[in-house]
Amino acid sequence: MSIDAVKLCVSYGAHEVLSGVTFSAAAGDCLAVLGPNGVGKSTLFKCLLGFIAPTDGTVTVGGKKILGMPRAEAAKLIAYIPQTSVPTFNYTVLDTVLMGVTNSLPAFRGPNERHTQKALEILETLGIPHLAESGVEKISGGERQLALIARALIQDARVLIMDEPTANLDYGNRFRVMERITHLAANGYTVIFSTHEPNHALEYANCVLALKSGKILTFGEPNAVLTERTLSELYGIGVYVGKLTIGGAEHSVSLPYNR
Amino acid sequence: MPKFTHTDKLISSASVRARYARRCAALTAALIAVFVVSFFLGRYKVSPESFWRIFTSPFTGGDLSDISREVSATLYIRLPRVLAALLIGAALSTAGASYQGMFRNPMVSPDILGASTGAGFGAALAILLSMNYFGIMTLAFAGGMGAVLLAYLVSRSSRLDGTLSLVLAGVMISSLFSAGTSFIKLIADTDNQLPAITYWLMGSLSSIKLEDLPFAAIPIAAGLIPLILLRWRINLLTTGADEAKSLGVNVAGLRLAVIVCATLMTAASVAVSGMIGWIGLVIPHFVRLIFGYDYRRIIPMSAILGAAFLLAVDNIARIATTTELPLGILTSFVGAPIFVYLIMTGGQRREH
Incomplete structure (x- = not known):
C-alpha cells in the first residue's frame, strides 16, 4: 500500500514548521527520515498519521485521505x-x-x-x-x-510509521530492531522511520528523506543522495562518507568530524 | 535458550488466567462473608435463625410478626447501610481506577476534577440553608456535577494539552469550591450547623434510609455499567492520546465517557455519604498488585474489593466505639497500614 504526501505545509501561528513537503513511499519501501532536532520530523509523522491537520496539502494512504477518517478505519491502513x-x-x-x-x-x-x-x-x-x-x-x-x-x-495496517525505532537501545538491540524493520519492508510493508543515525539510512533504507528547516533537502536512494556535502549541510558538522568491503559486500558508512 | 512453542505459551497464559480466576473467587467469597457478617454486628443483636427467616420470607411467605423488632433492625437500619456501603465502595474505587487510567497516573483519585469538593460545597450550603437530608443530597450531587462540568468547560477553551489543562482546571475549581466551603463554615451557626457540616464532610453512612438508596444507586449504576462495558478500551487510554488514536480509538469521546461516568459515581457517593477519601486512590492500587494491569480485571475487581473494604470499615465504625466514628478517618486508619504492609512485602510476586 502506498502513502503519498503532497505539498504538506504546517504552521503554528507565524512559525512555519513544514513547507511544501511532497514524497511518496510504496509497498516494500523502507524510507528513512533524517534531519536535525526540531526540524519537523514529529510534525510530519503526526500529519501522516492524521493526528493533526496540515495548514495546506494532503496525505493519502492507498488513495484515501487520512485526515477526517474515523480512527478505527485509519488504524487499518x-x-x-x-x-x-x-x-x-x-x-x-x-x-x-x-x-x-x-x-x-x-x-x-x-x-x-x-x-x-x-x-x-x-x-x-x-x-x-x-x-x-x-x-x-x-x-x-x-x-x-x-x-x-x-x-x-x-x-x-500495511503502512508502518516508526518514530526513532532505535532510540534508547544498545548497540546489539539497534541492530536486531533494524534487521526486523528491513524484513518487514521485504515482506511488503511500507515502512517509514525517523533516525538520527545516517548509517542506518545508508545500511537499511532504500530511500531517504532529509529535512532541513521544514523543507526537503534531498529525497532519493541513500547511497546516491547522502553525500558528504548533504550530511554536512544537514547537521552543520563535517562528515566523511566512505565505502567498506566487509565479508565480500560493500557498505556505505558515514563518520562525523570536527571541520 | 529454550525453544518455546505456541502450545507452551497457551498453557502458560491459561495458567496465569487460572491464577487470577482463583483470586477473583477468593475475593468474591470475602465480599459475601463480610456482607453476611454485617447483619449481626451492632448494638441490637439479631439471631442467625431470625436472619435466615427474614431473608427467606419473600420466597417462603413466612410470618415474621413475632420478630418484628429484628425485622426492622435488619431491613430498615442495617440493610440500607450495608447496601450503601457496597455501592459507594464500588463506585469510588472504579471511579478512581478509571481516572488513573485516563490520566495515566496511579496517584490520581476520583476527586481530581473537583467532584468531591463540589459536592462538599453543595452539602455545606444545604446545611447552612437548613435543608432536609434530601435537600443536602440534591445540592451535593449538583455541586459535584457542576464542579466537574466547570473544569471540563475551562479545559476545553484552553490551548494546553488535553489532560494537563483538565487537571489544572480541576485543581483550580476544587480550590474555589473548598474556599466556598470554608466561607460557609465561617458564617454558619456554631451550635448546630458548623458541627453538622464538619461531621458531614468527614463521611458517614449512619443516617442512610432505604428510601435514600435509589438516589445513590441510579447514578452509580449509570456510571458503573458503561465503564464495565468499556473496560478494555480504558487500557488504550493509558498509552497516551497519540498511541490510542493510532490504535483506532476515538480518544476525545472515550475520555468524555470516562469523565461523565466517574463523576456521576463520585458525586452520587459524596452526596449520600459525605467525603470518604482514600478508597478511590488506593483500592485500584491493591487491585493492580493482586490482579495485574489489564482494565478488563481492574474495573470489576476494584468494584468488588472497594465494596468489601468499605463495608468492613463501616462495620468497624458501627461497633468500635459508642459514638460513631466518621468513615473518612477510619478508611485511612484501617487502609494505610495494610497498604504499607503490601508495599513492603511486594504484593504480587514478580516471577518474570
Whole structure:
C-alpha cells in the first residue's frame, strides 16, 4: 500500500514548521527520515498519521485521505510505532500486543481467544514468544520495541510509521530492531522511520528523506543522495562518507568530524 | 535458550488466567462473608435463625410478626447501610481506577476534577440553608456535577494539552469550591450547623434510609455499567492520546465517557455519604498488585474489593466505639497500614 504526501505545509501561528513537503513511499519501501532536532520530523509523522491537520496539502494512504477518517478505519491502513519508554502501567507483552486488535472490535468488546492466538503467532515470528506473559517494565528496550512492532502488525495496517525505532537501545538491540524493520519492508510493508543515525539510512533504507528547516533537502536512494556535502549541510558538522568491503559486500558508512 | 512453542505459551497464559480466576473467587467469597457478617454486628443483636427467616420470607411467605423488632433492625437500619456501603465502595474505587487510567497516573483519585469538593460545597450550603437530608443530597450531587462540568468547560477553551489543562482546571475549581466551603463554615451557626457540616464532610453512612438508596444507586449504576462495558478500551487510554488514536480509538469521546461516568459515581457517593477519601486512590492500587494491569480485571475487581473494604470499615465504625466514628478517618486508619504492609512485602510476586 502506498502513502503519498503532497505539498504538506504546517504552521503554528507565524512559525512555519513544514513547507511544501511532497514524497511518496510504496509497498516494500523502507524510507528513512533524517534531519536535525526540531526540524519537523514529529510534525510530519503526526500529519501522516492524521493526528493533526496540515495548514495546506494532503496525505493519502492507498488513495484515501487520512485526515477526517474515523480512527478505527485509519488504524487499518496505517500504524504508529512510538519510541520505547518505560510505561506507567506494567502491562504484559501479550496485553500490549492485543491492544492492536481494538480497531476491529465493537466498543464494548475486548479481544478473544482467536486474537490471543494471532498475537502469539506474531510474537513467535518476531522471536519473542517466551515473553508473552512478562511485564513490559521488566524486559529490555529492544524487546519492548519488538512488542510495539507486534502491536502494529496485529492491526493489519500495511503502512508502518516508526518514530526513532532505535532510540534508547544498545548497540546489539539497534541492530536486531533494524534487521526486523528491513524484513518487514521485504515482506511488503511500507515502512517509514525517523533516525538520527545516517548509517542506518545508508545500511537499511532504500530511500531517504532529509529535512532541513521544514523543507526537503534531498529525497532519493541513500547511497546516491547522502553525500558528504548533504550530511554536512544537514547537521552543520563535517562528515566523511566512505565505502567498506566487509565479508565480500560493500557498505556505505558515514563518520562525523570536527571541520 | 529454550525453544518455546505456541502450545507452551497457551498453557502458560491459561495458567496465569487460572491464577487470577482463583483470586477473583477468593475475593468474591470475602465480599459475601463480610456482607453476611454485617447483619449481626451492632448494638441490637439479631439471631442467625431470625436472619435466615427474614431473608427467606419473600420466597417462603413466612410470618415474621413475632420478630418484628429484628425485622426492622435488619431491613430498615442495617440493610440500607450495608447496601450503601457496597455501592459507594464500588463506585469510588472504579471511579478512581478509571481516572488513573485516563490520566495515566496511579496517584490520581476520583476527586481530581473537583467532584468531591463540589459536592462538599453543595452539602455545606444545604446545611447552612437548613435543608432536609434530601435537600443536602440534591445540592451535593449538583455541586459535584457542576464542579466537574466547570473544569471540563475551562479545559476545553484552553490551548494546553488535553489532560494537563483538565487537571489544572480541576485543581483550580476544587480550590474555589473548598474556599466556598470554608466561607460557609465561617458564617454558619456554631451550635448546630458548623458541627453538622464538619461531621458531614468527614463521611458517614449512619443516617442512610432505604428510601435514600435509589438516589445513590441510579447514578452509580449509570456510571458503573458503561465503564464495565468499556473496560478494555480504558487500557488504550493509558498509552497516551497519540498511541490510542493510532490504535483506532476515538480518544476525545472515550475520555468524555470516562469523565461523565466517574463523576456521576463520585458525586452520587459524596452526596449520600459525605467525603470518604482514600478508597478511590488506593483500592485500584491493591487491585493492580493482586490482579495485574489489564482494565478488563481492574474495573470489576476494584468494584468488588472497594465494596468489601468499605463495608468492613463501616462495620468497624458501627461497633468500635459508642459514638460513631466518621468513615473518612477510619478508611485511612484501617487502609494505610495494610497498604504499607503490601508495599513492603511486594504484593504480587514478580516471577518474570
